[in-house]
Amino acid sequence: MQEILDATQAGDWRTLDPKNTLYLDLANGRVVIELAPAFAPAHVANIRALAKSGYWNGLSINRSQDNFVVQWGDPAEDDKDRKPLGRGAKAKLPAEFARKSDGLVFDRLPDADGWAPEVGFVDGFPAARDPAAKTAWMAHCYGTVGAGRDVAADSSNGTELYVVTGQSPRQLDRNITVVGRVVQGIELLSVLPRGTGPLGFYVQPTQRTPIQAIRLAADVPKKERTAIEVLRTGTPAFAELVEARRNRRDDWYKHMAGHIDLCNVPLPTRAPPVAPAQAQKAPSAKGKKARK
Structure with missing residues (x-):
């Protein structure tokens, strides 16, 4: 896999759109989330408004359920005690x-899936399709990042x-609204202590992890991004990477699977390469008398 990535060209990579990039800042680091407005436009618009108003700043991570999810938001149970949404955010969303799959560029995987007729990627997001x-x-x-809800479908x-x-x-x-995915910093969430309450919620407030801030990258100074x-x-390099993971040809593997699940396909990220510094030019001798 690394050999494939080393051979990629600059055009094989893309930078995240700051308007669709969310920073979850914790005391021990930053989680970078890419939002998916093509799939959840109303929710993404609301998340942008919530981030701009500083809604999550000072709130907490309240749940860590083993082998399932980590969840954050307002820990207050009664509506009257919950933090106001702030300017521009809506309390009700569809x-x-x-x-509809019309208009989506779908990079399909070659293997069958148990959950959908077709699976693959749309703009880098793991996705499924029913033609x-x-x-x-x-x-x-x-x-994957989603929006928690109650029993009603439109309660998130x-x-x-x-x-x-x-x-x-x-x-x-197809039972909950998915709004994006973590592209960096997932380890900061996956290692959190598991909650001992029902569904992995923390019993004591002191067990919660404080959120320093959740901001859009577009609202963060460039030097701090x-x-x-x-x-x-959708590149040949990614197709080659998928095939390399479907059939492991290195010496350690004795049997090639010839299959890969959607969620086992890696989605590589990297820091942008540093452009080589321009070579310093030697002082010109033009106009000077040559020394013997």
């Missing part, structure tokens, strides 16, 4: 479980967000 129904949706893979508004930190719970596909590039999923 459910955005799936969308007969002409619908597409984002898949619950490791690192983006204030309670979760990230998958366990084995891919694909049964959630996280420089990161993501491998494009």
Whole structure:
């Protein structure tokens, strides 16, 4: 895999759009989340408004359920005690479980999937598609970020967000709104102590992890942004990477699987390469008398 990545060209990589990049800043580091407005436009717009108003600043991570999810938001149980949403954010949003597949560039994987007729990637996001129904949706893979809801399908508004930190719970596909994925810093969430309350919620307030800030990258000074590039999923390099993971040809593997699950396909990221410094030119001797 590393040999394939080393051979990539600059055009095989893309930079994250600051307007669709969310920074979750904790005391021990930053989690970078790429938002998916093509799949959940109403939720992403609300998340942008919430971030701009500083809604999550000073709130906490309140849940860490083993082999499932980490969740953050307002820990208050009563509505009267909850933090106001702030300017521009809406309290009510439509459910955005799936969308029409028309107009989506779908980079399909070659293997069958147990949860959908077709799976692959849309703009780098793990996704599924039903050609007969002409619908597409984002898949619950490791690192997927979704909007928690109550029983009603339209009971999420983006204030309670979760990230998958366990084995891919694909049964959630098309049952909850997916808003993006973590592209860097997932280890800061996956190692959090597991909650001992029901569904992994923390019993004591002191067990919660404080959130320093959640901001859009576009609202962060450029010098404070996280420089990161993501491998494009519609390139020959990515197709070669997928095949290398489907059939491991290194000496350690004695049997080639010839198959890969959607959520086992890696989505490489990297820091942008540093441009080589221009060679310093030697002082010109033009116009000077040559020495003997």
